[in-house]
Amino acid sequence: MRSLAYLNKFFFKYRWRLGVGILFVTISNFFGIVPAQLIRNALDQSEQMISYYHLLTGFEFAKQFRNELSFNLILFVALILLMALLKGFFMFLMRQTIIVVSRYIEFDLKNEIYDHYQKLDYTFYSGNRTGDLMNRISEDVSRVRMYVGPALMYTVNLIVMFVLIIGAMLRVNPMLTFFALLPLPLLSVIIYIVQEIINKKSERVQAKLSDLSTHVQESLSGIRVIKSFVREPENLNRFSVLSDSYKARSLELVRVNSLFVPTLLLLIGLSTIFTIYIGGLYVIDGTLTIGNIAEFIIYINMLMWPVASLGWVVSLVQRAAASQSRINEFLETKPEIVSGSLFPEPFKGRVEFIGVSYTYPHSGIEAVKDLNFTIQPGESLAITGKTGSGKSTIAALLVRQVDPTEGKVLIDGIDLKQLDLHKYREVLGYVPQDTFLFSDTIYNNIAFGRSVAGDVGITSKQVTEAADYASIHNNIEKFPAKYQTRVGERGITLSGGQKQRICIARALVRDPSVLIFDDCLSAVDTETEDRILRNLNIVMKNKSVLIIGHRISSVMNAHKIIVLHQGAVAESGDHNSLLAEGGMYANLFKIQAMSNLRSGGQSDYL
Ligand SMILES: Nc1ncnc2c1ncn2[C@@H]1O[C@H](COP(=O)(O)OP(=O)(O)OP(=O)(O)O)[C@@H](O)[C@H]1O
Ligand SMILES: [Mg+2]
Structure with a gap:
């Protein structure tokens, strides 16, 4: 429950609106109970007047008396109608304040969460599933809203109603009040239990629904693969199985749900029977009137919903607390990448890696090891190597999606960790x-x-x-x-x-002043690739360029080339010196040139 304390700042922010809302709840309830008293008066008066009327039969003014009696009744009806209208009006205002505040709070909370999402870094996103992150901002926030809105409103309503109605009941007859209220606590407990069962079942329904929609979403986005591998029948089968289990769960929920209202009516019925029986005994004794019994029955009916809602409210609050603690846990996650405040003026774009190593925290894989290189402004550096050799990790380090586990990255001689990240990323082209x-x-x-x-x-x-x-x-x-x-x-x-x-x-x-191409020419033909790289020479004149690629054609024209092998520098130099070395690079060159010849294409290298 402590997690909900986080929301107090919002309650404080909207305290005036909420205060007015609570006032409206009280007023609306007041107009709710007045009709019960009017009905008692109407009944009691009519009963008396009707007995007089019987005495008057045969007299001249009997007819006039009767007219007066019906006028009197119409007056009561008009008053009751007026009260109902006033109650409705204030109820409208109550919802307009409290429920509207809950929507405001929902809006604020969503913005806060979204803002925090944007602050969190790459490592956070590698470790969390998108579905869960979406849930936090949609499902969890709506549950919290049920606490700040409906739960709060019904609780206030319940308290106000209890004080007003039980006060009125006690004034009439304490003993009858006791018996009339006897089944109500039981009602609350039963509703709570039924509600808990409903919650559990609907969570299961929700889980099945999410399985189903995940399946549909995946098969729609992979529809081309499914069709070309002729997997439609299996796919449909899987859908039917999921759909069936969703149906089974939904039916379970419906069964429990259908118990809800009958239970409610049963207990209300019990209350009414107690009232009529015991109240009847008092009427025979002459301590109560028939109007009192009618008044009591109306009170009990009025109490029915708030008492029933008590169990519901308790379970709403519990769910909101669970959701809020999930939200809090996430809001307390601090981004690991925090911006510094330095920035070189003017920015030149000299990049330096000094003894940089990086290990991915989730997998424990050491992706790059002891890297040392420099890119001077106006220079291009190309990195090639087998897949998984750590090329993209170098790009991630350079744009500071991750910080080195060891060593440091310097930009214009300043440690990247101390650089103003916002300004730095503004000059990057990635x-x-x-x-x-x-x-x-x-x-x-x-x-x-x-x-x-x-x-x-x-x-x-x-x-x-x-x-x-x-x-x-x-x-x-x-x-x-x-x-x-x-x-x-x-x-x-x-x-x-x-x-x-x-x-x-x-x-x-x-x-940009620093350009990073991470294997982004892989799907471009060599002729177009060549054109783009030549254009780079024009636009990136005097600026720093890092090109990552598998193909020799992507990297051969760079000023410096690094061949990466299992995260470490295996070879480095320019195209000609690497060819002369006769190592991995020269080997790669030979293979690519051969395959180009074999496929009948024109070789760019021979
Ligand atoms: N987010 C991550 N979490 C854990 N391990 C990762 C992550 N990203 C990459 N790795 C691991 O780090 C190593 C280097 O990956 P990287 O993406 O840098 O390779 P690459 O050289 O860019 O490969 P490719 O040429 O296929 O793009 C790999 O072994 C990979 O499994
Ligand atoms: Mg890569």
Whole structure:
């Protein structure tokens, strides 16, 4: 329960609205119980007047007396109607305040969580599943909202109603009050138990539903693979199995749910029977009137919902507490990558790795070992090596997605850890290995590289220029909608090479001082690759470039080449010196040149 204390700051923020809301609850309840008293009066008065009326039969003014009696009744009806209207009006205001506050708090909490998500680093995201992260901001927050809204409102409502109604009941007759209220605690306990069962069952239903939707989502995104491997029947089978177990769980839930209302009615019925029987005895004794019994029955019916909601509220609060503690745990996670405050003016872009090693915390794999190299402004460094040799890890270290386990990375002589991260990343142009595009137009995807909070400071000329350098401009011009073509989710409507080149344009449009290409030419033919690399010589003049690639053609023209093997530098030098060395690089060169010849393609290397 302590986890919910976190929300107190929000209650404080909206204290005035909440205070007014509580006032409305009280007023609305007041108008709720007045009709019960009006009905008692109406009944008692009518009973008396009707007995007088019988005495008057045969007299002149009997008819007039009768008219007065019906007028009196109509007056009561009008008053009761008015009370109901007033109660409804204040109930509306109560929801407008308390429930609206709960929505505000939900909004604040979601923003806080989202903001925190953006602060957390790469390591956090490697260790958490997207589904869980989504749940925290949707499912967990809605459960917490049930506590700040409905649970709070019903609790206040319950307290106010209890004080008002039981006060009124005790004034009439304490003994009858005792018997009428006897079944109510039992009602609360039963509702709580039933609610707990319902919660457990609906959690199971939820889990089954999430299995089902995961399956559907995965099969839809992998539909091409499923079709080409003719796996539709198995896929449908799996869907039916999941769907069946979802149905079974749902039916279980329905069965418990259907017990709920009958139980409620049974206990209310018991209360009513007690009231009528014991109240009847008092009426015979002459200590109570028939109107009192009617009044009591109305009170009991009014108490029914709040008492029933007590069990419900307790379980709401428990669920909210569990959700809030999950949220707190996550909000307390501190990002490991914290920005420094230094920044070199002017920024030159000299990159230096000094004895850098890095071990991934989740897998314990030492991805790079004791790296030492420098990239001077105006220089390009290429890194090649087998898959898994640690190339992308070097890029991750350079953009400071991760910090070195040992050694340090210096930028213009300053330790990267002390650099103002925001400013530093502004001068970086990074093309990651897994091309990611947003489901937006091509134009916006490229402009994303430059636009600061919207579209400030970017012209369409800059976008087309960047696209031209990335050798994709002509391609885009051939699309029917040109730059306004939408790329679909993650860029699904584009070919691999087109996606890579748009990502390159997105990095180039920033006019970066340090450019990082992580294997982003792998899906581009060698001719286009050559054109892009030559363009780089123009745009990246006097700037630092790091190119990662598998193909010799991607790396051969760089000023310096490093061959990585199991995280360590195996060879380094320029193209010619590495060929002369006759090691891994020369070997790779031979293999790639041969395979090019065999496939009948023109060799770029021979
Ligand atoms: N997020 C991660 N968590 C744990 N281990 C990782 C992670 N990313 C990479 N590794 C491991 O670190 C090693 C180096 O990976 P890296 O991605 O740097 O290789 P790479 O040279 O870029 O390979 P490729 O050419 O296939 O892109 C691999 O053994 C890999 O399994
Ligand atoms: Mg890689």
